[in-house]
Amino acid sequence: MLQVTDLTKIYNRLVANDHLNFTVNPGEIAVLLGPNGAGKSTAIKCIAGLLRFQGNITICGHPNKSVEAKKEFGYIPEMPALFEALTVREHLEFIARAYKVENWEKKADALLERMELDDKQNKLGGELSKGMQQKVSICCALLPAPKVVMLDEPLVGLDPHAIKELKQMLLELRQNGCSILVSTHMLDSVEELWDKALIMVQGKIAAVRTRSEIEANGEDLEQLFFSITEGASDGGAA
Numbered sequence: 001m002l003q004v005t006d007l008t009k010i011y012n013r014l015v016a017n018d019h020l021n022f023t024v025n026p027g028e029i030a031v032l033l034g035p036n037g038a039g040k041s042t043a044i045k046c047i048a049g050l051l052r053f054q055g056n057i058t059i060c061g062h063p064n065k066s067v068e069a070k071k072e073f074g075y076i077p078e079m080p081a082l083f084e085a086l087t088v089r090e091h092l093e094f095i096a097r098a099y100k101v102e103n104w105e106k107k108a109d110a111l112l113e114r115m116e117l118d119d120k121q122n123k124l125g126g127e128l129s130k131g132m133q134q135k136v137s138i139c140c141a142l143l144p145a146p147k148v149v150m151l152d153e154p155l156v157g158l159d160p161h162a163i164k165e166l167k168q169m170l171l172e173l174r175q176n177g178c179s180i181l182v183s184t185h186m187l188d189s190v191e192e193l194w195d196k197a198l199i200m201v202q203g204k205i206a207a208v209r210t211r212s213e214i215e216a217n218g219e220d221l222e223q224l225f226f227s228i229t230e231g232a233s234d235g236g237a238a
């Protein structure tokens, strides 16, 4: 489970995240939506442990920056950060050793095959296209079988096969009880995936809806998004 309690992040005097509270339960895919400057990336970076913040973030009950939390956490950033001088296979070996993944070779083979990277295993990180780097980043994040997975604009730059495969992987992770948080601008791209939508505006969570709430209320996520965000897309809260 991912639990965010009173998350506040202030850059100089700009409140980029203002007392955010939300939970992503086991077996749930939550999407973090919002216009440019709403504060999504800031929240993602705080959860990933890349920024200092006020409040509490726990991953499977552990503070997000603890070793225990990191063992359970897979993060796929918007911009993949690979080692230029390691091959694709070596990236996976590195992760497998760091996380002590048992039978890692078989698991790595399966992931590489699904991402159509099996014939690229000996290429160096620095020799890969942006989309290929993104695919390696996905394989690395999923190899340790994390219980909480967070993806920032995961579909941008992927080819249609990889998009289809990644969506299927997310559904399988959900089926296995993983908590998944996806940050995106593209409502369409996650339409068939989400269980809970978190809509951010000017540093705050302006609305939270589960799919069943939307269906029961006869709402439409896109219409709800526009009704909440229209006219509020010009930056974070002052």
Ligand SMILES: Nc1ncnc2c1ncn2[C@@H]1O[C@H](COP(=O)(O)OP(=O)(O)OP(=O)(O)O)[C@@H](O)[C@H]1O
Pocket (backbone or CB within 6 Å): 011, 012, 014, 016, 034, 035, 036, 037, 038, 039, 040, 041, 042, 043, 185, 235, 236, 237
């Ligand atoms: N390093 C920083 N220093 C100062 N202000 C920042 C910094 N990073 C982001 N901000 C500000 O914080 C607010 C939230 O930005 P953030 O990048 O989190 O939004 P976002 O929802 O991810 O936007 P986008 O959809 O454009 O990626 C914005 O007003 C932005 O200008």
